[in-house]
Each structure stands twice: as C-alpha cells, then as structure tokens.
Amino acid sequence: MMVRISEIDILPEFLNEYNAILKEEAAASVQKEPGVIAIFPMSMKEQPNQIRIVEIYADSAAYRSHLKTPHFRHYKTSTQKMVRSLKLVDMNALDREAMLHIFRKLK
Template sequence: MKKSLITPEGLFLILFFSLLNSNIISAQKKDQMVRMSEIEIVPEYLEEYKAILKEESEASVRLEPGVIAIFPMFQKENPNQLRILEIYANKESYQSHLKTPHFLVYKTSTLKMVKSLKLVDMDPLDAEAMPEMFKKYN
C-alpha cells in the first residue's frame, strides 16, 4: 500500500481551511449533511485500518469540493472504537462521495476489519459558528 504523505496535523489544517472558506459555509448551511460514524474495528486489523482510513479521509477532503470534513478520531482508552465526524455540503455531495474511487477502495479493503458500524445523522446546533470555532487553531 502506498504511504500517505499527509500528517494528522496536515489533515486537520485541511479541515480548518475548508471550514474557514465562507463561500462553502454559507452555501451549505441549510442543506449540509452532518454525520457521526461510530465504528468498532477488529483488534488485529487496527493499524492497517487506521492507515487506510487516514488516506481515504485526506483524499476526500482534498479532492471533493462537497466534502467539508472527514475527521477520524479514536477513543484513548479503547482505540478499537473510532468516530468519524463527516460534514458534506449537501446530500448530493455525500452520494457523490460514495462513488469515488478512493472511497470504494476504503470500503472494499476494510470490510473484514469492521466489527460494527453505526451511522448517526446529526443536526448542528449552530452551523454559522463553524468558521469561528476553527479560527483559534494554530
């Protein structure tokens, strides 16, 4: 597998600058799709899964204008439990994302690694505040 050159800090900066882009934020406030993916990984696949997910999330934010954020995290005390904050400009952007080559590689190559998956659609409490939230990140 090809090693990604993007660091976690670099991925976060991509997220940060995407959220600061006021044109994207204003265009997607009403129609945006926010989701929290709750994933449990089979322990022996954890490192391989994280590498694949990291590459896929970076590519999604970099290549897809409608993908505002795909921000994976894992629980400190239970690293097999991952959460992914996903923010799309709208449902069409999400549907388009599901058909991209990088997502299809991620999905097919990690099937045996996922013990459980729950997709929870969310409503942001204050979408207009999103750009302000990330201004403090240096």
C-alpha cells in the same frame, strides 16, 4: 450541510492496517472533493479500536457523490473484513453560525 458521526468498532488485529487506510481515504476525500467539508477520524483513548469519524458535507448530493469515488470504494472494500460493527448517526447542527466561525479560524 449534512453532518454525520460514524461509530466504528474495528477488530483489534486489524487496527493498524485499518487506520492507515482510513487516514488515506480521509485525506483524499477532503483534498479531491469540493463537497467534502471535513472527514475527521478519531479513536477513543481507552479503546483505540473504537473509531469515531465526524463527517461534514456541503449537502446530501455531495455525500452521495463521495460514496461513488474510487478512494471511498477502496476504503469500503479493503476494510470490510476489519469492521466488527458500524453505526451511522445523522446530526443536526444546533448553531450553524458557530460552525462556520470554527472553520474560518482554521485558515
């Protein structure tokens, strides 16, 4: 599995527009791409323009494939002017078995 947290700072004047585009992209990714396990966008309560996205892919090939999809390309090009900063943080699951149990409980 490949797990990443995206840390994104959105210019406040674009927040509503950005959130709508992100929500559409996340839903399309999970629905259309078998290798996308989860794309879970969140915002900080005290700073709603600070977005965090937990991204989980079956493997790095699924991630590379995701970057080529029309819905991701639309997201990337249409939000580029809205993003003040972006940091991608690759993560290691400390307990892969626990993660699998979490996803089983959701069904």
